[in-house]
Amino acid sequence: MALASSSRLAPTTYSLDFIREMPKADLHLHLDGSLRMESLIDMAKRVNVKLPADTVEGLKEQVFKPTYANLGEYLNGFQYTCAVLRDLVNLERAAFELAEDNLAEGVNYIEVRFAPQLLMDPANGVGFDDVMHAVNNGLLRAKQAYNRRSDVGLSPGLKPPFEYGIINCAMRMFGKKGFSPYYTQLFSLLSDHDEISVIKAAAMEMIRASVRMRDEDNLPIVGLDIAGQENGYPAHRFKEVYEYAHQNFLLKTVHAGEAYGAESIFEALTLCYADRLGHGYSLFSPELIEDPAITDKEAYSTHLASFIADRRIAIEVCLTSNLQTNPTIGDIKNHNFRHMLDNRIVTVICTDNRLVSSTTLSDEYKLALDNFPIPLKRLKDMVAYGFKKNFFPGNYIKKRAYAKHSLEYFDTIARKYGFI
Numbered sequence: 001m002a003l004a005s006s007s008r009l010a011p012t013t014y015s016l017d018f019i020r021e022m023p024k025a026d027l028h029l030h031l032d033g034s035l036r037m038e039s040l041i042d043m044a045k046r047v048n049v050k051l052p053a054d055t056v057e058g059l060k061e062q063v064f065k066p067t068y069a070n071l072g073e074y075l076n077g078f079q080y081t082c083a084v085l086r087d088l089v090n091l092e093r094a095a096f097e098l099a100e101d102n103l104a105e106g107v108n109y110i111e112v113r114f115a116p117q118l119l120m121d122p123a124n125g126v127g128f129d130d131v132m133h134a135v136n137n138g139l140l141r142a143k144q145a146y147n148r149r150s151d152v153g154l155s156p157g158l159k160p161p162f163e164y165g166i167i168n169c170a171m172r173m174f175g176k177k178g179f180s181p182y183y184t185q186l187f188s189l190l191s192d193h194d195e196i197s198v199i200k201a202a203a204m205e206m207i208r209a210s211v212r213m214r215d216e217d218n219l220p221i222v223g224l225d226i227a228g229q230e231n232g233y234p235a236h237r238f239k240e241v242y243e244y245a246h247q248n249f250l251l252k253t254v255h256a257g258e259a260y261g262a263e264s265i266f267e268a269l270t271l272c273y274a275d276r277l278g279h280g281y282s283l284f285s286p287e288l289i290e291d292p293a294i295t296d297k298e299a300y301s302t303h304l305a306s307f308i309a310d311r312r313i314a315i316e317v318c319l320t321s322n323l324q325t326n327p328t329i330g331d332i333k334n335h336n337f338r339h340m341l342d343n344r345i346v347t348v349i350c351t352d353n354r355l356v357s358s359t360t361l362s363d364e365y366k367l368a369l370d371n372f373p374i375p376l377k378r379l380k381d382m383v384a385y386g387f388k389k390n391f392f393p394g395n396y397i398k399k400r401a402y403a404k405h406s407l408e409y410f411d412t413i414a415r416k417y418g419f420i
Protein backbone atom coordinates (compact mmCIF):
# COMPACT_ATOMS: atom_id res chain seq x y z
CA MET A 1 0.00 0.00 0.00
CA ALA A 2 2.82 2.38 0.85
CA LEU A 3 4.34 1.74 -2.57
CA ALA A 4 1.06 2.29 -4.36
CA SER A 5 0.42 5.61 -2.69
CA SER A 6 3.92 6.95 -3.27
CA SER A 7 3.76 5.99 -6.96
CA ARG A 8 0.41 7.77 -7.14
CA LEU A 9 2.12 10.95 -6.02
CA ALA A 10 4.76 10.98 -8.75
CA PRO A 11 3.78 12.69 -11.99
CA THR A 12 3.31 10.19 -14.84
CA THR A 13 5.32 10.81 -17.97
CA TYR A 14 3.22 11.65 -21.00
CA SER A 15 4.94 12.59 -24.23
CA LEU A 16 4.01 15.75 -26.06
CA ASP A 17 3.17 13.58 -29.08
CA PHE A 18 0.56 11.67 -27.06
CA ILE A 19 -0.90 14.89 -25.65
CA ARG A 20 -1.12 16.43 -29.11
CA GLU A 21 -2.90 13.39 -30.50
CA MET A 22 -5.44 12.90 -27.75
CA PRO A 23 -8.78 14.69 -28.37
CA LYS A 24 -9.16 17.89 -26.37
CA ALA A 25 -11.49 20.80 -25.75
CA ASP A 26 -10.49 24.38 -24.96
CA LEU A 27 -13.32 26.19 -23.19
CA HIS A 28 -11.49 29.38 -22.20
CA LEU A 29 -9.95 30.86 -25.30
CA HIS A 30 -9.90 34.56 -26.16
CA LEU A 31 -9.94 35.26 -29.88
CA ASP A 32 -8.21 38.63 -29.51
CA GLY A 33 -5.43 37.09 -27.39
CA SER A 34 -4.81 34.14 -29.71
CA LEU A 35 -3.70 35.47 -33.09
CA ARG A 36 -0.70 34.12 -34.97
CA MET A 37 2.10 36.63 -34.57
CA GLU A 38 2.97 36.59 -38.30
CA SER A 39 -0.69 37.23 -39.11
CA LEU A 40 -0.87 40.12 -36.66
CA ILE A 41 2.02 41.78 -38.50
CA ASP A 42 0.33 41.13 -41.83
CA MET A 43 -3.08 42.32 -40.67
CA ALA A 44 -1.59 45.48 -39.15
CA LYS A 45 -0.08 46.39 -42.52
CA ARG A 46 -3.44 45.85 -44.22
CA VAL A 47 -5.23 48.34 -41.98
CA ASN A 48 -2.31 50.70 -41.29
CA VAL A 49 -2.01 49.96 -37.59
CA LYS A 50 1.43 50.76 -36.23
CA LEU A 51 2.90 47.96 -34.08
CA PRO A 52 5.85 48.49 -31.67
CA ALA A 53 7.84 46.12 -33.92
CA ASP A 54 7.23 44.59 -37.32
CA THR A 55 9.09 41.30 -36.83
CA VAL A 56 8.18 38.26 -34.74
CA GLU A 57 11.40 38.63 -32.72
CA GLY A 58 10.74 42.30 -32.10
CA LEU A 59 7.19 41.68 -30.93
CA LYS A 60 8.37 38.87 -28.65
CA GLU A 61 10.85 41.22 -27.09
CA GLN A 62 8.57 44.19 -26.67
CA VAL A 63 4.98 42.97 -26.37
CA PHE A 64 4.32 39.23 -26.22
CA LYS A 65 6.88 38.13 -23.63
CA PRO A 66 7.43 34.77 -21.91
CA THR A 67 6.90 36.44 -18.53
CA TYR A 68 5.28 39.73 -17.50
CA ALA A 69 5.89 42.09 -14.60
CA ASN A 70 2.17 42.44 -13.83
CA LEU A 71 -1.37 42.22 -15.22
CA GLY A 72 -1.03 45.64 -16.88
CA GLU A 73 1.93 44.50 -18.93
CA TYR A 74 0.08 41.29 -19.82
CA LEU A 75 -2.89 43.27 -21.13
CA ASN A 76 -0.75 45.73 -23.12
CA GLY A 77 -0.78 43.59 -26.29
CA PHE A 78 -4.58 43.61 -26.62
CA GLN A 79 -4.67 47.19 -27.87
CA TYR A 80 -2.85 46.03 -31.01
CA THR A 81 -4.78 42.83 -31.60
CA CYS A 82 -8.13 44.60 -31.12
CA ALA A 83 -7.08 47.42 -33.46
CA VAL A 84 -6.34 45.02 -36.32
CA LEU A 85 -9.48 42.96 -35.67
CA ARG A 86 -11.78 45.96 -36.25
CA ASP A 87 -11.66 44.97 -39.88
CA LEU A 88 -13.95 42.22 -41.09
CA VAL A 89 -11.44 40.56 -43.41
CA ASN A 90 -8.83 40.39 -40.64
CA LEU A 91 -11.44 39.18 -38.16
CA GLU A 92 -12.63 36.32 -40.33
CA ARG A 93 -9.05 35.31 -40.98
CA ALA A 94 -8.19 35.34 -37.26
CA ALA A 95 -11.16 33.08 -36.47
CA PHE A 96 -10.29 30.69 -39.31
CA GLU A 97 -6.64 30.47 -38.27
CA LEU A 98 -7.57 29.93 -34.63
CA ALA A 99 -9.63 26.88 -35.59
CA GLU A 100 -6.81 25.60 -37.80
CA ASP A 101 -4.19 26.03 -35.07
CA ASN A 102 -6.34 24.11 -32.63
CA LEU A 103 -7.03 21.32 -35.10
CA ALA A 104 -3.29 21.03 -35.79
CA GLU A 105 -2.74 19.98 -32.15
CA GLY A 106 -5.76 17.73 -31.73
CA VAL A 107 -8.17 20.23 -30.17
CA ASN A 108 -11.47 19.20 -31.75
CA TYR A 109 -13.82 21.37 -29.68
CA ILE A 110 -13.35 25.05 -28.89
CA GLU A 111 -15.40 27.76 -27.30
CA VAL A 112 -14.12 31.05 -28.65
CA ARG A 113 -14.78 34.15 -26.59
CA PHE A 114 -14.38 37.85 -27.21
CA ALA A 115 -16.12 41.15 -26.47
CA PRO A 116 -17.90 42.05 -29.73
CA GLN A 117 -18.19 45.71 -28.74
CA LEU A 118 -14.43 45.94 -28.39
CA LEU A 119 -14.12 44.94 -32.04
CA MET A 120 -16.90 47.17 -33.39
CA ASP A 121 -16.26 50.31 -35.39
CA PRO A 122 -19.74 51.53 -36.33
CA ALA A 123 -18.57 54.66 -38.19
CA ASN A 124 -16.60 52.42 -40.53
CA GLY A 125 -19.34 49.89 -41.14
CA VAL A 126 -18.29 47.34 -38.53
CA GLY A 127 -21.45 46.76 -36.50
CA PHE A 128 -22.36 44.07 -33.98
CA ASP A 129 -23.92 41.71 -36.52
CA ASP A 130 -20.98 42.12 -38.91
CA VAL A 131 -18.51 41.20 -36.16
CA MET A 132 -20.47 38.09 -35.19
CA HIS A 133 -20.88 36.92 -38.78
CA ALA A 134 -17.18 37.45 -39.57
CA VAL A 135 -16.10 35.34 -36.60
CA ASN A 136 -18.64 32.65 -37.33
CA ASN A 137 -17.73 32.55 -41.04
CA GLY A 138 -14.07 31.96 -40.20
CA LEU A 139 -14.80 29.18 -37.74
CA LEU A 140 -17.41 27.58 -40.01
CA ARG A 141 -15.07 27.59 -43.01
CA ALA A 142 -12.43 25.72 -40.98
CA LYS A 143 -15.03 23.30 -39.63
CA GLN A 144 -16.47 22.47 -43.04
CA ALA A 145 -13.05 21.86 -44.56
CA TYR A 146 -11.93 19.61 -41.68
CA ASN A 147 -15.13 17.64 -41.30
CA ARG A 148 -15.12 16.73 -45.01
CA ARG A 149 -11.94 14.68 -44.54
CA SER A 150 -12.31 10.91 -44.92
CA ASP A 151 -10.50 10.19 -41.61
CA VAL A 152 -12.95 12.40 -39.65
CA GLY A 153 -16.40 11.41 -38.45
CA LEU A 154 -18.44 9.77 -35.72
CA SER A 155 -17.82 6.15 -36.84
CA PRO A 156 -15.54 4.04 -34.61
CA GLY A 157 -11.82 4.79 -35.04
CA LEU A 158 -12.32 8.06 -36.92
CA LYS A 159 -11.02 11.36 -35.58
CA PRO A 160 -13.80 13.33 -33.88
CA PRO A 161 -15.24 16.11 -36.06
CA PHE A 162 -14.53 19.75 -35.22
CA GLU A 163 -17.24 21.63 -33.35
CA TYR A 164 -17.29 25.07 -31.78
CA GLY A 165 -19.39 27.52 -29.80
CA ILE A 166 -19.08 31.28 -29.35
CA ILE A 167 -19.09 32.96 -25.94
CA ASN A 168 -19.77 36.69 -25.97
CA CYS A 169 -18.07 38.77 -23.31
CA ALA A 170 -19.41 41.88 -21.68
CA MET A 171 -16.78 44.19 -20.23
CA ARG A 172 -16.77 44.91 -16.51
CA MET A 173 -15.29 48.30 -17.18
CA PHE A 174 -14.09 50.50 -20.01
CA GLY A 175 -12.78 54.03 -20.04
CA LYS A 176 -14.27 57.08 -21.70
CA LYS A 177 -11.65 57.00 -24.42
CA GLY A 178 -9.61 54.45 -26.27
CA PHE A 179 -11.11 51.08 -25.31
CA SER A 180 -12.94 50.91 -28.65
CA PRO A 181 -14.65 53.36 -31.02
CA TYR A 182 -18.02 51.89 -29.94
CA TYR A 183 -17.45 52.45 -26.22
CA THR A 184 -16.01 55.92 -26.78
CA GLN A 185 -19.06 56.86 -28.86
CA LEU A 186 -21.44 55.42 -26.30
CA PHE A 187 -19.91 57.55 -23.56
CA SER A 188 -20.27 60.68 -25.66
CA LEU A 189 -23.90 59.87 -26.58
CA LEU A 190 -24.84 59.13 -22.96
CA SER A 191 -22.86 62.04 -21.61
CA ASP A 192 -25.18 62.68 -18.67
CA HIS A 193 -25.02 59.08 -17.43
CA ASP A 194 -22.59 58.05 -14.76
CA GLU A 195 -19.85 55.64 -15.76
CA ILE A 196 -21.36 52.42 -14.42
CA SER A 197 -24.74 53.09 -16.12
CA VAL A 198 -23.01 53.34 -19.50
CA ILE A 199 -21.08 50.13 -18.86
CA LYS A 200 -24.26 48.30 -17.83
CA ALA A 201 -26.22 49.64 -20.80
CA ALA A 202 -23.51 48.34 -23.15
CA ALA A 203 -23.59 44.91 -21.48
CA MET A 204 -27.40 44.76 -21.71
CA GLU A 205 -27.34 45.74 -25.38
CA MET A 206 -24.70 43.08 -26.02
CA ILE A 207 -26.68 40.25 -24.43
CA ARG A 208 -29.93 41.21 -26.17
CA ALA A 209 -28.16 41.30 -29.53
CA SER A 210 -26.51 37.93 -28.77
CA VAL A 211 -29.82 36.21 -28.06
CA ARG A 212 -31.39 37.78 -31.15
CA MET A 213 -28.58 36.57 -33.42
CA ARG A 214 -28.64 33.09 -31.94
CA ASP A 215 -32.38 32.83 -32.52
CA GLU A 216 -32.78 34.69 -35.82
CA ASP A 217 -29.49 34.06 -37.61
CA ASN A 218 -28.89 30.66 -36.06
CA LEU A 219 -25.36 31.51 -34.94
CA PRO A 220 -23.82 29.14 -32.35
CA ILE A 221 -23.65 31.82 -29.64
CA VAL A 222 -23.75 29.58 -26.60
CA GLY A 223 -22.68 31.61 -23.60
CA LEU A 224 -22.13 34.85 -21.76
CA ASP A 225 -18.96 35.86 -19.96
CA ILE A 226 -17.82 38.99 -18.23
CA ALA A 227 -14.21 40.05 -18.48
CA GLY A 228 -12.02 42.91 -17.32
CA GLN A 229 -10.90 44.32 -14.00
CA GLU A 230 -12.63 42.59 -11.07
CA ASN A 231 -11.54 45.05 -8.42
CA GLY A 232 -14.14 47.83 -8.17
CA TYR A 233 -16.44 46.20 -10.75
CA PRO A 234 -18.03 43.22 -8.98
CA ALA A 235 -20.12 40.80 -11.02
CA HIS A 236 -23.32 41.55 -9.07
CA ARG A 237 -23.53 44.86 -10.89
CA PHE A 238 -24.24 42.79 -13.99
CA LYS A 239 -26.94 40.66 -12.40
CA GLU A 240 -29.63 41.86 -14.83
CA VAL A 241 -27.43 40.96 -17.79
CA TYR A 242 -26.92 37.44 -16.44
CA GLU A 243 -30.62 37.21 -15.60
CA TYR A 244 -31.46 37.94 -19.24
CA ALA A 245 -29.02 35.29 -20.45
CA HIS A 246 -30.38 32.82 -17.90
CA GLN A 247 -33.99 33.36 -18.96
CA ASN A 248 -33.04 32.85 -22.58
CA PHE A 249 -31.19 29.57 -21.99
CA LEU A 250 -27.80 31.03 -22.77
CA LEU A 251 -25.18 29.43 -20.54
CA LYS A 252 -22.98 31.47 -18.25
CA THR A 253 -19.37 31.66 -17.24
CA VAL A 254 -17.71 34.44 -15.27
CA HIS A 255 -14.09 35.53 -14.96
CA ALA A 256 -14.06 35.22 -11.18
CA GLY A 257 -11.38 34.85 -8.57
CA GLU A 258 -8.64 35.69 -11.06
CA ALA A 259 -7.47 38.79 -9.24
CA TYR A 260 -9.98 39.09 -6.40
CA GLY A 261 -11.05 37.09 -3.37
CA ALA A 262 -13.29 34.03 -3.20
CA GLU A 263 -16.36 36.16 -2.47
CA SER A 264 -16.38 37.06 -6.17
CA ILE A 265 -16.67 33.34 -6.98
CA PHE A 266 -19.65 33.01 -4.65
CA GLU A 267 -21.25 36.01 -6.32
CA ALA A 268 -20.70 34.52 -9.77
CA LEU A 269 -22.43 31.32 -8.73
CA THR A 270 -25.34 32.72 -6.76
CA LEU A 271 -26.12 36.06 -8.43
CA CYS A 272 -24.97 35.39 -11.98
CA TYR A 273 -26.00 31.70 -12.14
CA ALA A 274 -22.53 30.76 -13.43
CA ASP A 275 -22.45 27.30 -15.03
CA ARG A 276 -18.64 27.41 -15.06
CA LEU A 277 -15.95 29.61 -13.52
CA GLY A 278 -13.11 31.28 -15.38
CA HIS A 279 -9.87 30.83 -13.35
CA GLY A 280 -11.40 30.58 -9.88
CA TYR A 281 -7.84 30.94 -8.67
CA SER A 282 -8.53 32.62 -5.35
CA LEU A 283 -10.87 29.85 -4.21
CA PHE A 284 -7.85 28.46 -2.37
CA SER A 285 -6.39 31.79 -1.30
CA PRO A 286 -8.56 32.72 1.71
CA GLU A 287 -6.16 35.56 2.59
CA LEU A 288 -7.46 37.45 -0.47
CA ILE A 289 -11.02 37.69 0.88
CA GLU A 290 -11.86 41.35 1.50
CA ASP A 291 -15.54 41.21 2.51
CA PRO A 292 -15.59 42.29 6.18
CA ALA A 293 -18.73 40.19 6.77
CA ILE A 294 -16.66 37.03 6.27
CA THR A 295 -14.87 36.61 9.58
CA ASP A 296 -13.60 33.04 9.27
CA LYS A 297 -11.93 33.17 5.86
CA GLU A 298 -10.55 29.63 6.03
CA ALA A 299 -13.95 28.14 6.78
CA TYR A 300 -15.56 30.18 4.00
CA SER A 301 -13.05 28.91 1.44
CA THR A 302 -13.41 25.32 2.61
CA HIS A 303 -17.21 25.42 2.40
CA LEU A 304 -17.19 27.09 -0.99
CA ALA A 305 -14.67 24.60 -2.40
CA SER A 306 -16.74 21.70 -1.15
CA PHE A 307 -19.90 23.23 -2.64
CA ILE A 308 -18.23 23.71 -6.04
CA ALA A 309 -16.82 20.17 -6.03
CA ASP A 310 -20.14 18.64 -4.97
CA ARG A 311 -22.19 20.58 -7.53
CA ARG A 312 -19.64 19.58 -10.22
CA ILE A 313 -19.15 23.18 -11.34
CA ALA A 314 -16.18 23.25 -13.70
CA ILE A 315 -13.27 25.60 -13.27
CA GLU A 316 -11.55 26.73 -16.48
CA VAL A 317 -7.90 26.49 -15.46
CA CYS A 318 -5.31 28.56 -17.34
CA LEU A 319 -1.97 27.75 -15.72
CA THR A 320 0.50 29.79 -17.78
CA SER A 321 -1.78 32.80 -17.85
CA ASN A 322 -2.13 32.73 -14.04
CA LEU A 323 1.65 32.55 -13.60
CA GLN A 324 2.07 35.49 -15.95
CA THR A 325 -0.63 37.79 -14.58
CA ASN A 326 0.19 36.91 -10.99
CA PRO A 327 4.00 36.63 -10.74
CA THR A 328 3.80 36.18 -6.95
CA ILE A 329 2.76 32.53 -7.54
CA GLY A 330 6.34 31.94 -8.66
CA ASP A 331 6.75 28.24 -9.37
CA ILE A 332 4.00 26.21 -11.09
CA LYS A 333 4.09 23.80 -8.13
CA ASN A 334 2.68 26.60 -5.95
CA HIS A 335 -0.33 27.05 -8.23
CA ASN A 336 -3.69 26.42 -6.56
CA PHE A 337 -4.35 23.74 -9.20
CA ARG A 338 -2.88 21.26 -6.70
CA HIS A 339 -5.65 22.16 -4.23
CA MET A 340 -8.26 21.86 -6.96
CA LEU A 341 -7.00 18.33 -7.68
CA ASP A 342 -6.83 17.39 -3.99
CA ASN A 343 -10.37 18.64 -3.45
CA ARG A 344 -11.72 16.77 -6.47
CA ILE A 345 -12.93 19.87 -8.23
CA VAL A 346 -13.94 19.55 -11.89
CA THR A 347 -11.14 21.27 -13.80
CA VAL A 348 -10.78 21.84 -17.53
CA ILE A 349 -7.32 22.78 -18.81
CA CYS A 350 -7.52 25.85 -21.07
CA THR A 351 -5.13 28.31 -22.74
CA ASP A 352 -6.75 31.73 -22.11
CA ASN A 353 -4.58 33.49 -24.74
CA ARG A 354 -2.44 31.51 -27.14
CA LEU A 355 -0.52 34.55 -28.38
CA VAL A 356 -0.27 36.66 -25.23
CA SER A 357 0.62 33.63 -23.10
CA SER A 358 2.81 32.07 -25.84
CA THR A 359 1.13 28.73 -25.34
CA THR A 360 -0.96 25.96 -26.88
CA LEU A 361 -3.46 23.61 -25.26
CA SER A 362 -0.94 20.76 -25.54
CA ASP A 363 1.66 22.89 -23.74
CA GLU A 364 -0.85 23.59 -20.97
CA TYR A 365 -1.63 19.89 -20.54
CA LYS A 366 2.10 19.10 -20.58
CA LEU A 367 2.73 21.70 -17.87
CA ALA A 368 -0.04 20.23 -15.70
CA LEU A 369 0.95 16.60 -16.28
CA ASP A 370 4.67 17.21 -15.70
CA ASN A 371 4.12 18.95 -12.39
CA PHE A 372 1.14 17.31 -10.73
CA PRO A 373 0.35 13.65 -10.09
CA ILE A 374 -2.32 12.83 -12.69
CA PRO A 375 -2.67 9.13 -13.55
CA LEU A 376 -4.30 8.16 -16.85
CA LYS A 377 -7.76 7.67 -15.38
CA ARG A 378 -7.66 11.15 -13.91
CA LEU A 379 -6.35 12.58 -17.17
CA LYS A 380 -9.21 10.98 -19.05
CA ASP A 381 -11.65 12.51 -16.55
CA MET A 382 -10.14 15.94 -17.18
CA VAL A 383 -10.41 15.50 -20.92
CA ALA A 384 -13.98 14.26 -20.46
CA TYR A 385 -14.98 17.38 -18.52
CA GLY A 386 -14.00 19.43 -21.58
CA PHE A 387 -16.67 17.57 -23.54
CA LYS A 388 -19.26 17.24 -20.79
CA LYS A 389 -19.08 20.69 -19.21
CA ASN A 390 -18.98 22.59 -22.48
CA PHE A 391 -21.81 24.77 -23.83
CA PHE A 392 -22.31 22.62 -26.93
CA PRO A 393 -24.43 24.36 -29.58
CA GLY A 394 -26.53 21.27 -30.49
CA ASN A 395 -29.07 19.48 -28.33
CA TYR A 396 -28.10 17.19 -25.44
CA ILE A 397 -28.40 13.99 -27.48
CA LYS A 398 -25.91 15.34 -30.04
CA LYS A 399 -23.61 16.64 -27.32
CA ARG A 400 -23.62 13.25 -25.64
CA ALA A 401 -22.86 11.34 -28.83
CA TYR A 402 -20.01 13.75 -29.60
CA ALA A 403 -18.53 13.42 -26.11
CA LYS A 404 -18.85 9.64 -26.22
CA HIS A 405 -17.06 9.43 -29.55
CA SER A 406 -14.31 11.83 -28.41
CA LEU A 407 -13.67 9.70 -25.30
CA GLU A 408 -13.60 6.48 -27.30
CA TYR A 409 -11.04 8.15 -29.50
CA PHE A 410 -9.07 9.03 -26.36
CA ASP A 411 -8.86 5.29 -25.63
CA THR A 412 -7.72 4.61 -29.20
CA ILE A 413 -4.83 7.06 -28.76
CA ALA A 414 -4.00 5.84 -25.23
CA ARG A 415 -3.81 2.30 -26.63
CA LYS A 416 -1.58 3.44 -29.49
CA TYR A 417 0.87 4.92 -26.95
CA GLY A 418 0.76 1.82 -24.72
CA PHE A 419 -1.04 3.39 -21.74
CA ILE A 420 -3.82 0.79 -21.85
Ligand SMILES: [Zn+2]
Nearest residue numbers: 030255278352
Ligand atom coordinates in the same frame (compact mmCIF):
# COMPACT_ATOMS: atom_id res chain seq x y z
ZN1 LIG B 1 -9.76 34.90 -19.76
